[in-house]
Amino acid sequence: MVGIYKKDLNPREATREFFAELFEANLISSALLPARKAGLNQIFPALLSSKDSLEETFPFAPVMPLSTAVQLSKITRFADPEHTVAVLLRPCESRAAVELVKLRQISLDNVLLITRDCPGTVEPETFEEKASDTIPGFSDFTEDQIRPVCRMCEHPTAPVADINIGTFGAEGGIILEAKTDKGEEILKHVALDAELSDTSSREASLKQETEKRTAFMEKNLAELKKEVAGIEGLVKFFAKCIDCHNCRTMCPVCYCNECFFDSATFHFEGPRYEEWTQRRGILAMPRDEILFHLGRMNHIGLSCVACGMCEQACPHDIRVGQLFTLISTTAQKELDIHAGRSLTDPLPLATFREDEFTEMGEEKV
């Protein structure tokens, strides 16, 4: 089912109304939504127990301090299936959540997954500068303030959801679309203004947005590719890296409790350093940051959802999210893997097909 909801309201108000209806009809017992933190101009996900605090929520605030997918993995651990929690995610958060479900880090058993279209986000600092008594919206920012990963994002709407809240192609209010049986069941209880039988203008709007982003991506990544080419390019790109691993910490799909790159595998004893120094003449410290980045690309390149949380977390503004977008979109295309596409896709690195890369390893001598 697809329908227009509250066409006289703006998307923020319409979405608050929609969640209020879900609470009123007892369809959910809590909701996870972006909200003002302690009355400040910081927007973080918050869990709500009723419709009473919905005025504090800002479902479309164009800022993402962290990926809500990670918070979802916390609240769904051993969750009680009797208590449904509705979560509102952006497309990249939904796609990260799908990867985490595949990795068994999230269970969606008690979750009503609601996604919303996303025109893009700005860096938290940019957002903070603009925020005053009012919380700014997407249109309060210029195009070049939008994060480059967002301007390259080919998913303005989420592939996986129970219900999607559409804004592309909406002329007033929001477009509610049920995408699963669970979503259909819920929408039966919601008072739509009208069913939307013809979705062609929404599709056209999404197509136009995607094409614009693809064009920017191709241009931006082609330049980046030139810039990082070869080991000199890569070393230069990461020249300011302090090996802090913030990028990994904030990456939603790097889920390991202990990262391989923090493990004893990379703890060496003094004599080894002495040996390397004597052999090389000069040894840059810390030792392994290029290895860390290349290794992480290999660990999560096929699950990367190009959300840019890594880049946003980097204290030295290294464009690590754009670099991961470059390698992951390329590799996912080549290996026919689509991160975040479907809950039933197999895990990319734990599976294989007998009929893929069959020439590899067999080369005649």
Place this chain on the structure above:
Amino acid sequence: MEKEFDPKIVGFFCNWCTAAAADLAGTSRIQYPANVRPIRVMCSGSVDASYVIKALLEGADGVLIGGCHPNDCHYVNGNYKARRRVALLKSILTTLDLDPDRVWLRWISAAEGVRFAKVVRQMTEEIKEKGPNPMGKSTQT
């Protein structure tokens, strides 16, 4: 006269096949260049890409991963998983212009001492042609 470039190749050899093939080549006195530093692993599927990258950054001119032929892996399908991982590694190396052809994956069974020697010879020649690996030359890595 300038000293001829003598490539260093790190070999990750599956215990059940390629490592045995290396032993066989040795005991059968099949000649092959001594450029490979072998590391015995329990399965080609246990070779994390990080080990390959570490070797390349630490001065290896090439890395050879040797595993059991498809359907012969001791752990059922470790070699298929290795194959996909090497495909990913090569994709990443290609995107970053880091020469994917310095990483070789070859299926070499325990009986294939001759194939082992030929692979090592061929790889040594091709890497010689390429010259030293710039990844290991950078003082910053």
